[in-house]
């Protein structure tokens with residue numbers, strides 16, 4: 001039964017108090033802004049313990065089935081919690097891949113055994129998940145993935161490499177797209193999807209330095225790594241369909257996520273605050289007409305994203321193209337975030353020259369990092385250009401490029 | 402951004418939207434639009450009468466004045482489909498006139514005119530002037546007291562559907578302060594109305610010379626409410642235009658998509674080229690955003706965020722239609738340059754919309770003050 005507004009309001013008060021009381025103290029190292037930036041062990045353990053604490057308090061997976069560690073409640077309760085987490089800007093939930101796409105995927109098409117085995121530890125952050133989709137030679141063209149998975153009795157033998165593996169060093173499992181049948185009729189039919197363990201012999205995870213100068217993602221090498229066939233999901237040869245379903249979760253186009261926020265979203269309010277603190281011609285930049293004009297544009301774009309989802313609640317108002325809003329969300333939000341962070345650097349005037357570590361860096365270099373890291377979302381999960389193809393083809397019915 | 406926002410959408414809105422979608426599609430196919438462009442009156446009187454009979458002119462007027470007693474949120478659901486089909490009727494002019502009277506008229510004026518407007522009598526608004534100024538509160542036209550009469554002077558322009566109107570609401574300065582005056586058709590001398598060459602050929606607009614017009618002082622709208630009335634008029638104008646432009650932008654997008662899915666060059670459908678596909682996706686996204694702003698503004702019109710929401714809705718719709726129309730021209734190639742190509746209809750409509758009640762930069766300037774300067 002859906003809760004009433006009044007019940008939710010009361011609950012919100014409770015949640016607000018809990019987070020105020022329990023939010024972890026600011027550590028003496030820089031925290032990442034999303035799971036794609038976790039570079040050091042201290043960052044990782046800090047965030048893992050925090051997710052665990054939130055889960056133990058009952059604030060994660062509230063709408064997931066009780067049988068698998070959730071609470072079986074209406075999604076509305078979880079939404080209250082998630083919004084409050086964003087509002088208070090508490091650290092994000094680090095097991096992002098598990099909570100937001102591997103988990104919903106397993107709940108949707110996993111076996112009973114798989115659900116029991118994996119879901120509770122996703123929520124508690126005891127087992128971290130990573131994603132093995134991209135390869136050095138095949139990124140956007142995901143259907144062309146070539147990492148070999150050869151069946152050998154009850155096992156599959158993996159050979160090849162995956163790249164840009166976020167959280168790879170900390171992950172216990174990987175959602176893995178691999179080629180189980182190189183002779184299949186089409187590139188798509190030869191793929192299978194695995195819930196692969198990362199702790200078997202033959203898997204090597206090598207960190208890659210990001211443009212920010214920090215570490216964050218990895219290349220994962222597989223050399224005769226053997227994984228049980230029971231880790232297949234969706235059936236042998238159906239990997240492409242499973243991968244597509246995963247991407248719908250990843251891009252936020254399908255619901256069913258465990259809840260909790262996945263990143264420290266920079267918002268227009270932060271930018272406005274920065275404009276108040278920055279100077280233009282001896283006056284606060286917020287008084288400069290051009291700055292004001294640009295800020296209003298950002299505020300409006302940010303609002304449209306929220307208003308789009310509010311409009312989605314009314315079928316009559318989305319009848320022409322019912323999927324337009326859900327499918328375009330990722331593209332709109334990630335590009336907006338990138339542009340806002342970019343603009344922040346220009347607001348800083350000469351101080352835009354200083355990076356993390358310099359005493360002159362505005363907000364400790366947060367904006368520079370945020371701008372660079374914003375590309376993780378305009379590239380990862382399907383680039384903006386690929387999103388435009390998808391929107392054009394699926395929503396507008398345009399021919400394939 | 403962590404607060405939850407909702408868009409309220411009433412059952413009445415939903416019902417009216419469905420009816421209006423079908424009505425506009427049936428009554429205003431593109432060949433009718435084209436034919437009416439050539440027509441002097443510019444709209445089909447029978448269709449107008451049908452709209453009147455459906456009660457659409459009274460939707461947002463109170464029952465005590467012969468209206469239906471709903472709100473402008475319901476009017477938006479009518480205006481959007483009409484915009485989508487470039488439907489030419491005096492709906493916009495009459496709605497605006499009714500709202501002007503409702504907000505600024507004396508009780509006697511409302512009693513007399515609102516029931517008439519609700520049942521199809523034509524009304525028009527004469528706010529704009531040759532100065533090109535958007536600020537409704539700073540007209541150059543003047544009214545001078547002459548006993549119990551007011552002598553008007555100056556000139557007005559862009560008076561939508563001015564020629565057929567039985568009643569006009571005119572803004573001017575009276576004793577140095579902005580005022581609104583009601584002028585009846587019979588009080589306008591022959592030749593005072595001049596049909597303008599409107600950028601949007603689906604509209605009939607007129608210039609109006611006020612020189613020589615004298616009206617009884619009782620035709621002055623309530624002076625105590627002038628300020629409030631002007632604010633309301635500006636807000637309603639923006640909302641109606643936002644709805645109109647959101648509708649038209651969707652039609653422009655459909656028009657682009659249709660061509661991208663049929664025209665071939667280099668043996669390929671041109672829609673397969675990303676140089677066309679990606680901007681078209683951006684047009685779609687602009688429209689989706691604009692519609693969200695629009696329906697939020699519709700529901701929030703009288704609420705605390707109403708003023709802000711309506712301005713944003715106008716800016717968003719303006720942007721979407723200008724962009725859609727502009728790309729529609731380009732993506733039709735040489736045909737796009739022709740009068741026969743419908744792209745120009747959309748682009749012209751956007752230019753007209755931009756000329757009324759403030760363009761996007763104008764509203765962003767005011768939005769900035771609301772967003773950044775409020776204490």
Ligand SMILES: Cc1cc2nc3c(=O)[nH]c(=O)nc-3n(C[C@H](O)[C@H](O)[C@H](O)COP(=O)(O)OP(=O)(O)OC[C@H]3O[C@@H](n4cnc5c(N)ncnc54)[C@H](O)[C@@H]3O)c2cc1C
Pocket residue numbers: 036130131132133134135136137138139140141163164165166167217375376377379380381382383384385386389401675
């Ligand atoms: C920070 C970060 C974290 C990531 N984490 C993970 C992870 O955990 N797991 C994982 O599997 N992957 C991850 N990725 C990889 C990501 O999904 C890929 O980088 C992405 O899909 C693009 O693939 P690519 O790098 O091979 O680029 P390419 O596909 O080679 O693209 C190069 C350029 O060409 C454009 N392009 C390609 N094809 C088309 C087309 N058909 N039409 C138009 N333009 C096109 C792209 O938009 C891009 O601009 C991550 C990436 C980043 C940046």
